[in-house]
Amino acid sequence: MTAAPDMAETFTRALAIVSRQWKRRLDVQFRHLGLSQARWGVILELSRHEDATQIELARVLGIEGPTLVRLLDGLERMGFVERHPSAEDRRAKKLVLTEAAMRILERMKSIAANSRLEVLEDIPADDLRTATRVLAQIASRLEKMGNDENG
Amino acid sequence: MTAAPDMAETFTRALAIVSRQWKRRLDVQFRHLGLSQARWGVILELSRHEDATQIELARVLGIEGPTLVRLLDGLERMGFVERHPSAEDRRAKKLVLTEAAMRILERMKSIAANSRLEVLEDIPADDLRTATRVLAQIASRLEKMGNDENG
């Protein structure tokens, strides 16, 4: 009956598949450093928000507290991150990158940048801008809806 | 130095966050039926490809065989799916939806459609079309790269 494709459904399916496949590819590309896409994200954001607490970092990453706890456990074991007690609030921990992490930060950045480049190179800049704007709009809508808590 | 934002990085971050948050929202919306976003996807595609084998269905869904095995285990336990031996190939199973699944299929479809509607309603149709095209391009590029196996 409907020859017209349901754009919204096509969009959501493509979204799910692309995000899974890309994550998978990044996991492979970070593997030789003993890292993964998720752990790399933690290190990157920590390099931009030195001394953040776990809650703050989780918020930036868009993940929940307990998810970050496990990622940090792994990174701490690998010697890339340390949890220091906070002076102002004894419940909280200040997160810091170690020297070891700093040393390989640039290498990690270039792996991530290369991955983006090779996957996105054929996408026209205008289209990418539009797609990014659409995703940002959806993200803020989902966040608002999540806070309103009626879904 | 670069006042211009790195569009590629912004895109990939938004992609990851949106797909996670949306999945989470759908999981909530399907919960009262005892389902999840992942299980719903299996039922939907199965309704479109009756008698598919597991490998065929996994390919359509963009997931790996073992992931589908567990999803089917759950759906079979719930009485929504049955695995029938294939006449042509004794290794393979033909998947079929049960009457119970058929009965709530329309309800599930409308939950999914409503979810898309409420999240996407403010997005201009043209932008959504562009974003969908971009995602489809990326998906096919990732698939090609995955097959070439060098990355």
Next chain:
DNA sequence: GCATACTAATTAGCTTCCTATCTTTTTGCA
């Protein structure tokens, strides 16, 4: 000033994704 409510981090346990490996069956080719 103390009880109550909130907040930071953790733990426990579930789901959904993955890879690697195994078993059974089919296919292909020498």
Next chain:
DNA sequence: TGCAAAAAGATAGGAAGCTAATTAGTATGC
């Protein structure tokens, strides 16, 4: 024809996400 390679499904085990509940500390309100 028969044997090696490939393919379908399952199993085992790990990673990364989630919620719910626990513990410890901070803030609030009467």
